[in-house]
Amino acid sequence: MAFKNLQTEEMLQVSATWTDPHSPARAAILGNPDLSAKLSRIDEIHSILGAAAQPSKNPRLDEISAEETRIDVRHDAIIRGAFGFLTSTAELLGDEIGADLIQLRDILVPDGLPSLQKTYRAQAGQAQQLADRLTPALKMRTNAIFIGQGPAQKSLTAYLEEWIFLGKQLGEREDEKGRLLAEQSELATGSALVKARNRWIRVVNAFVADAELAELAPATEALVFGPLRDAEKKADARARSAPAAKVPEKA
Template sequence: MAFRNLRTEEMLQVSATWIDLQSPARAALLGNPDLSAKLPRIDEIHTILAVAAQPSKNPRLDEISAEEAKIDVRHDSIIRGVFGFLTSTAELVGGEAGADLIQLRDILVPDGLPSLQKTYRAQAGQAQQLADRLTPAIKMRTSAILIGHVPAQKSLTAYLEEWIALGKQLGEREDEKGRLLAEQSELASGSALVKARNRWIRVVNAFVADGDLAELAPATEALVFGPLRDAEKKADARARSAPTANVPEKA
């Protein structure tokens, strides 16, 4: 048997007759205890092959992009706010106090406003660097700077910690996106389809062997395995007649 010469759509068409609850072939299989026990595996491999044959973009990728965009809006607002607040306040107070605020600003936002142009992955790393720079001594200074009016008043530290948390969220979503893209790449490369075809072939070979052992009546054998044998015969003929122009899918 050369099931490897079957096209994927032919494999699916054949096993579809076995999984269709309304088909005569399914009814015949259910009537045979030896073969009915194999149906769960047939159902499973048909589904696996069908999914592998139609790889699609994971909808979670779009969700991640939307979440990252929303996080980034607030993330960038905090960077602009921290940088602008310290810069403007330093201008107002001037002198040594102003210079101290500029020094603090450059510790907290060493790359300045160009930080806003970084990739999500880079922004995640930048937030982690900020967490490392936020030593107890620096945090004492930022906690003493209060912004806004009571009851909504917050310390500068609170905004910095929010920035760090948002950067961590961006990093987590970038990690998830990377995993999903890797999985999608595997599907696009066809490796998942090759694996699914190989599994289908193994399962169907075993199924046919069980059918031989069951010594089915000729009419039942034709009903259950006739479409498979016909598809196989045509696939073999196709492979022989066009060995170079019609290379079968790897399996």
């Protein structure tokens, strides 16, 4: 007898009789200290195996994409606005003041407007680079530049700090997306299902061993392990007949 011959659906059906709170088998398990000690492990692996058997796209991935799009709109607006503001103001002022503004623009946005075409992760790195460049001395210059009028007026520094914050948000979303895609890839390749099946087998083997040591009454043994024995018997028979079915007929 080998649990590995069980199909995943059979494993789940068997362990469902132990995890169902209304199942007579679970009531019998709870009534036996030797068996109930393993119940939390059984509940856990049943849940894990069920999830691994039904891989699907995580809806959070769509949420992240929508969030990144929203963040990127404002992120790009700040870059485009800061670059354009400093460029236009420099042209209006001309002379040394204008040249200073162009120099400041090139420090703040060294890649120019092509920065808008970078990937989200690259934009996150770009924002971190800006944070590193924004020294106290440079902040003194950006603090003195105001954009807008009245209550809406802000310093250039405020916009730069918003740019940095948005870049950090893009980086965090990319990290989260990377983790979720890795998990999804693992599910797609079936490795998560294999791991879950192997763990289910280990847990159930330990559960059966504890039951043998407990010397259950025949009625209790049949109630708790009857479905497992039946599924096991059918799975072993199926495994024995499989090789014979693959033998080609002689001419």
